[in-house]
Amino acid sequence: MPLEITWFGHAGFLLQAGAHAVAIDPFLTGNPVAKQRPQDIRCGHIVLTHGHADHLGDTVAIAKANRATVYAAFEITEYLGQQGVEKLEPGNPGGKIKTDFGFVAFTPAFHSSSYDGRYLGMPCGVIVNLGGVTLYHCGDTALFSDMKLLGEIYKPDIACIPIGDRFTMGPELGAKAAEFIRPKVAIPIHYKTWPLLVQDASAFRPQGVEVKLLDPGETWTPSPADRRSSL
Numbered sequence: 136m137p138l139e140i141t142w143f144g145h146a147g148f149l150l151q152a153g154a155h156a157v158a159i160d161p162f163l164t165g166n167p168v169a170k171q172r173p174q175d176i177r178c179g180h181i182v183l184t185h186g187h188a189d190h191l192g193d194t195v196a197i198a199k200a201n202r203a204t205v206y207a208a209f210e211i212t213e214y215l216g217q218q219g220v221e222k223l224e225p226g227n228p229g230g231k232i233k234t235d236f237g238f239v240a241f242t243p244a245f246h247s248s249s250y251d252g253r254y255l256g257m258p259c260g261v262i263v264n265l266g267g268v269t270l271y272h273c274g275d276t277a278l279f280s281d282m283k284l285l286g287e288i289y290k291p292d293i294a295c296i297p298i299g300d301r302f303t304m305g306p307e308l309g310a311k312a313a314e315f316i317r318p319k320v321a322i323p324i325h326y327k328t329w330p331l332l333v334q335d336a337s338a339f340r341p342q343g344v345e346v347k348l349l350d351p352g353e354t355w356t357p358s359p360a361d362r363r364s365s366l
Contacts, residue, residue, distance in 0.1 A: 152266025186255030
């Protein structure tokens with residue numbers, strides 16, 4: 136089955152392929168651009184990049200409602216276990232977790248990670264392999280040169296890259312990140328959610344990488360031409 140990618144707005148996604156659905160950073164409650172509600176989400180898996188409220192979001196409610204497995208840094212899974220989430224798969228940067236849909240791998244990210252003043256481990260990017268497509272969600276991060284190495288190792292077809300500035304890369308540095316990673320398609324994220332963030336992606340113009348702009352709530356199905364393997 137082809138992969139379907141739905142953007143929640145901000146940095147959250149729902150990836151669906153056949154019987155498998157994976158939510159990434161499902162921040163819906165309090166997200167001013169979100170079209171979905173937590174009770175609308177059906178998924179068997181949740182992947183988190185870090186513990187900030189605009190990424191951990193509605194994980195507890197969605198995980199409990201769906202009996203979903205959550206993949207996250209060790210400290211985040213400890214916290215979620217204390218909130219009653221039962222199915223947890225801890226990991227950290229450099230590690231890979233095999234799943235029944237493919238794999239989840241954690242990568243470095245340069246940011247911070249906490250929730251209500253509690254330290255929640257290292258921030259991460261994540262690689263999700265699902266439906267024959269490899270997606271690199273950079274998480275919240277600054278630009279770093281090892282993104283080029285991550286692109287060589289995982290060869291992601293799609294990269295979700297923050298461009299909102301102030302707390303992450305802005306559009307120009309995000310474009311350089313896309314050029315380091317070299318996916319076939321780059322999706323800008325973490326922008327236009329609030330006035331503090333960059334409000335459009337016009338300056339996100341990586342060379343040699345197609346840019347896919349999504350509206351919150353929009354679903355996109357990548358074609359075979361959107362695969363890096365087609366290069």
